[in-house]
Amino acid sequence: MLSWIREIALILVISIVLSFVIKTFFxxxxxxxxxxxxxTLEENDRIFVNLMVPRNFGLQRGxxxxxxxxxxxxxxxxxxTQNWFQKTLEFIGLLPDTSQQYLIKRLIGLPGDHVVCCDAQQRITVNGVALVEPYVNPAEVPRPVPFDVVVPAGDVWVMGDNRNHSSDSRFHNAAQPGNGFVDEKDIEGQAVVIAWPLNRLRTLSNYSSTFSSIPAPH
Known part of the structure; x- marks a missing residue:
């Protein structure tokens, strides 16, 4: 009996350590x-984020x-509302992070990019190339929020896919010029998969074809 309890305890300890390592580094x-x-993402979805981007791999538009x-x-x-047990499970990675300290958006502009809204067809342009954005919510026509920015070194420009319901770089840049940019050091990682609910299980695309024709910034 004692041997069985030790084996169960060892399995639990190893599982907790592995979960913490995965949550911390991967x-x-x-x-x-x-x-x-x-x-792209619905309210109450649970996702997994790749922590190696941008730590070990570069960011990409999209x-x-x-x-x-x-x-x-x-x-x-x-x-x-969380009790100590839930907070502990979050800390070691056995529950998703529900902290309000984080936001999730799509990266539209990299450092040096010239991002503008909008052209004559109400499209976003990056370095002079108009974007055809299949990820934007098709249920509503996005309201144009004019801006014309060059992304500073070390920063990125982000926008939500649900354009009419996303307080993103556009609005914070307008309210306080410069504050619409997100510091690369603040990026936790790249969202790669929806894990829950199971009927929404899928990987997340960065729509590389949408951004493939954009030239390097001047």
Missing amino acids: FKAFYIPSESMVP DVIVFKDTKGWLPPSTDG
Whole structure:
């Protein structure tokens, strides 16, 4: 009996350690709290984020990225519903991160890119090339929010797929010029798969063909 208990305890310890290592260095689970990325991501989806981007691999236009809210885009969190056990499971990676400190958007502009809204057909342009964006929510025609920016070194420009319901780089740049950019150091990783609910299990595309014809920034 004692030997059996020791084996179970050892398995549990190894599982917890492996989960913590995976969550710290490779993949981390997150919870989607809003509709800003519909239809790509629905509210209450659980996703896995590749932590090796941009730590070990470069960012690409079109990546869906999770980043820390260091510029106050979100209101202060008032969610105190989690108990110590849930917080512990989140910490070691056995539950998705439900913290309100993170946002998720699609990367549209890399450092040096000239990103503009909009051309005569109301399309976003990057370095003079108009984007055809199949990931944008087809249920609503996006309201144009004019901007004309050059992304500074070390920053990126991000937008939600649900354009009419996403408080992203466009709005924060307009309110406080420069604050619409996201610091690369704040990027947690690239969202790669929807893990829950099971009927939405799928990988997430960065739509590389949409951005393939964009030239390097001047």
